[in-house]
Amino acid sequence: MTLLAVFLGSPVFAAEGPSFDCAKAESSAEQLICEDDNLAHLDRLVATRYTAALDAARNLGSGAAAAESELRATQRGWISGRDECWKETDTKACVESAYLRRNAELVALWMLEKPSSVEAWACDGNPANEVVTYFYDTELPGIRFERGDTVDAGALVKTASGAKYEGSFGRSIWIKGDEATYREADPDGSSYKCVRAQKH
Numbered sequence: 534m535t536l537l538a539v540f541l542g543s544p545v546f547a548a549e550g551p552s553f554d555c556a557k558a559e560s561s562a563e564q565l566i567c568e569d570d571n572l573a574h575l576d577r578l579v580a581t582r583y584t585a586a587l588d589a590a591r592n593l594g595s596g597a598a599a600a601e602s603e604l605r606a607t608q609r610g611w612i613s614g615r616d617e618c619w620k621e622t623d624t625k626a627c628v629e630s631a632y633l634r635r636n637a638e639l640v641a642l643w644m645l646e647k648p649s650s651v652e653a654w655a656c657d658g659n660p661a662n663e664v665v666t667y668f669y670d671t672e673l674p675g676i677r678f679e680r681g682d683t684v685d686a687g688a689l690v691k692t693a694s695g696a697k698y699e700g701s702f703g704r705s706i707w708i709k710g711d712e713a714t715y716r717e718a719d720p721d722g723s724s725y726k727c728v729r730a731q732k733h
Contacts, residue, residue, distance in 0.1 A: 549573065552580035560616040562628050569625065575632035578672075582639040583608055589643045611635050634688045637675030641667065642686035644677070654706075654713055656725035664715050664727060666698075666706060678704060685718065 553576070555567035566572040583604075590600040611631070618627035640646050648667040656662045667677035674689040676698040687700030695709035704718040711729040716722065 549577065551576035561619040561624065562616045565625060565628060572625070572628055572632070575629065575636070579632050579636050579639070582636055582645060585645050586639050586643040589645070633671075633673035637669065637671045637673045637688040638686040640669050640671050641675040641677040642684070646671070648677070653730045654715065654727035655730040656715055656727040660730065662725065663730065664706065664725075674698075676700070676706070678706070680717075683718075 551563075551566050551573040553563065555563075558564045558567050566576050586604055587601060590604050591597050593600050615628060615631040615635075618624050618631065621627040644667070646669055649670045650668045652666050652668070654664045654666065656664060663680070665679040667679075669675040669677070671688075676687050676689070678685040678687070678700055685700040685704055687698050687704065690697050690699050692707065695707055697705060697707040699705045700718065702718040703716060703722055705716045706727075707714045713727045713729070715725045715727050717724075
């Protein structure tokens with residue numbers, strides 16, 4: 534067998550590029566993504582999640598148009614934030630973190646996967662003051678918060694003990710065993726001591 538035959542008979546694995554045209558890359562973040570296979574993979578992943586979220590928004594019935602408009606606006610805002618990574622010392626780490634968090638948020642907010650667990654928390658000794666959390670096993674673990682008629686999404690952050698998840702505008706829950714500290718989003722910012730009331 535000739536060397537050429539051996540080469541032709543072997544699979545060739547070409548790295549896939551990102552979801553956008555690298556010839557039109559403008560920001561330093563986009564240029565970095567075009568040069569890095571892992572970042573390109575994360576870009577395709579988030580693009581797929583975003584498309585799925587758009588489909589979910591369009592199926593909401595009477596609120597579909599507003600939901601789609603808001604989703605498009607938040608995606609544009611996220612892209613602007615990603616492109617600010619040039620200001621950071623480690624641009625690549627910043628871009629990677631932005632993608633991992635956005636993936637977690639899209640999955641949790643639009644429930645694009647089945648949650649790994651659902652837990653209800655009774656706060657300040659009042660069962661009526663309840664926070665329900667949905668956990669997702671995304672690349673960076675994600676969370677969906679439900680409190681009253683408020684829905685938010687976030688992701689796991691590093692902490693010295695327990696598991697802390699941060700959502701939008703300062704919202705967070707810091708879980709230690711069967712207890713947790715829940716912080717409401719700004720401008721309220723109130724904190725509550727909570728105990729696990731239910732686990733599914």
